[in-house]
Amino acid sequence: MLMNLITRTPARLGRALLVVAVLLLAWTVYLGSVTDGEVQAQNWSVSWIGLDLFEVATLTATGVLAMRKSRAVSPVAAAAAALLLLDAWFDVMTVDSPTDWYIAWAMALGVELPACYVMIRLSKTALDWNGDPGTSEQDQDRARV
DSSP states (O other), X not given: OHHHHHHHOHHHXXXXXXXXXXXXXXXXXXXXXXXXXXXXXXXXXXXXXXXXXXXXXXXXXXXXXHHTTOTTHXXXXXXXXXXXXXXXXXXXXXXXXXXXXXXXXXXXXXXXXHHHHHHHHXXXXXXXXXXXXXXXXXXXXXXXX
């Protein structure tokens, strides 16, 4: 049923996503009004480690797929870009000392956001690559001979 919704009725899926976006916006406004800018979080370090491990996984998969010149790298690189952007955002927004603030901004501007940009460009560029997903350029050359 889900695949039918995605492939045969993209307009219906689009409307459903817009409804979800409106509900999420309402929830965000509500949270902003009740949290007063501070929230106590359990498992804070585990959350950060999890985010970093997701980044490692997507960057590793992106690297492997890019080496194979696979078009399948496109959505993986897009996911990596989103994770890098989230990492930069939360690093900057959650610091608690002036020194950490400068370090967070330096990491965001010097590492995470440039890497995010590279992942976005790779995601777009990979859509134009020829060949079968997962087939390396060398394998394609051998097939031609």
